[in-house]
Amino acid sequence: MLSYQHAFHAGNHADVLKHVTLCALIRALSVKTRPFFFLDTHAGNGCYDIQEQGHHDEVAARFLQETSQTPAIIVDYMRLIKPYMAKLSYPGSPLVAWEMLGLLAQEKGADQNTFAHVNMHISELHPSAYSDLKQWTSHSEFHCHHRDGFELLNALTPPKPNRGLVLIDPPYEQVVEYEQVVESISKALSKWQNGIYAIWYPLLSQQRIDRVSGATVDTPKHGLSEKMLLAFTELAAQHKIGLLDIQFAHQTPSENVGMYGSGMVVFNPPWHFDSTLKSALEYLKTLAHAGASDLSKVSMLVDPP
Ligand SMILES: C[S@@+](CC[C@H](N)C(=O)[O-])C[C@H]1O[C@@H](n2cnc3c(N)ncnc32)[C@H](O)[C@@H]1O
Numbered sequence: 001m002l003s004y005q006h007a008f009h010a011g012n013h014a015d016v017l018k019h020v021t022l023c024a025l026i027r028a029l030s031v032k033t034r035p036f037f038f039l040d041t042h043a044g045n046g047c048y049d050i051q052e053q054g055h056h057d058e059v060a061a062r063f064l065q066e067t068s069q070t071p072a073i074i075v076d077y078m079r080l081i082k083p084y085m086a087k088l089s090y091p092g093s094p095l096v097a098w099e100m101l102g103l104l105a106q107e108k109g110a111d112q113n114t115f116a117h118v119n120m121h122i123s124e125l126h127p128s129a130y131s132d133l134k135q136w137t138s139h140s141e142f143h144c145h146h147r148d149g150f151e152l153l154n155a156l157t158p159p160k161p162n163r164g165l166v167l168i169d170p171p172y173e174q175v176v177e178y179e180q181v182v183e184s185i186s187k188a189l190s191k192w193q194n195g196i197y198a199i200w201y202p203l204l205s206q207q208r209i210d211r212v213s214g215a216t217v218d219t220p221k222h223g224l225s226e227k228m229l230l231a232f233t234e235l236a237a238q239h240k241i242g243l244l245d246i247q248f249a250h251q252t253p254s255e256n257v258g259m260y261g262s263g264m265v266v267f268n269p270p271w272h273f274d275s276t277l278k279s280a281l282e283y284l285k286t287l288a289h290a291g292a293s294d295l296s297k298v299s300m301l302v303d304p305p
Pocket of ligand 1: 018045093124125
């Protein structure tokens with residue numbers, strides 16, 4: 001059941017979009033000096049060896065170049081992944097969050113290792129991924145849980161302090177996971193309406209070539225992300241809160257490409273977050289294959305009140 005291994009995908013275009021968005025959200029939350037809550041429901045292994053896995057060329061993060069035009073949030077992201085990339089490794093979402101907090105603390109001249117103002121939780125269900133995660137975050141102040149992330153979200157909401165961010169990044173190996181995300185957001189919103197919830201999802205081509213028969217067949221999970229977005233839109237409208245969607249197409253959809261891109265949808269996006277992400281996305285489009293960049297977009301699905 002838990003067969004997904006993020007090591008095969010670490011640092012790819014989906015991670016770049018997800019982790020840039022994560023950095024931008026942590027920066028936005030840190031503008032005020034007030035404490036906040038952070039939960040990463042599907043934390044993964046913590047850190048990944050990108051050489052060993054033999055997918056070096058797929059690591060989109062390697063192709064980012066810093067120029068005078070690079071948006072500030074991409075510069076943040078590039079600076080924090082740089083020491084890992086130099087060792088042919090790539091940080092997972094908990095370490096991205098941790099390094100981002102370190103970068104912000106440095107900017108403020110504070111002690112890099114004091115994050116007492118952040119109540120931080122990460123969860124991972126897979127036993128060996130959890131064991132890696134525990135090791136990779138042993139130096140940090142994360143509360144590391146070997147637990148179902150959806151269940152933990154329900155247990156910890158409403159959190160203390162009452163402002164904060166939840167990152168939800170399931171593998172979506174099973175169809176039921178799409179429904180679980182909607183259900184858990186619905187439950188969490190009914191208890192904690194002002195939380196920021198950032199959910200990653202895949203963009204899948206409508207058809208694919210079956211590896212065994214070589215025939216072109218319908219992609220079984222095609223349309224499920226779009227259905228989930230519709231449910232999110234209804235939830236945000238019902239709760240009268242903002243909903244922002246960011247989609248990054250790395251390739252054009254075709255039967256040769258399963259996942260052609262991915263999206264991040266954000267409930268309660270911070271003030272002006274759409275413009276921050278628009279400039280980040282313009283920059284990320286330089287990583288996309290020819291023809292794909294027209295499919296990338298930032299859309300406010302429900303306007304904030
Ligand atoms: C896409 S990976 C996470 C990657 C990580 N968030 C990052 O950005 O570096 C999804 C992870 O969720 C774990 N997982 C699957 N179902 C879970 C559940 N119900 N609760 C917590 N973790 C789960 C998988 O073992 C896998 O490590």
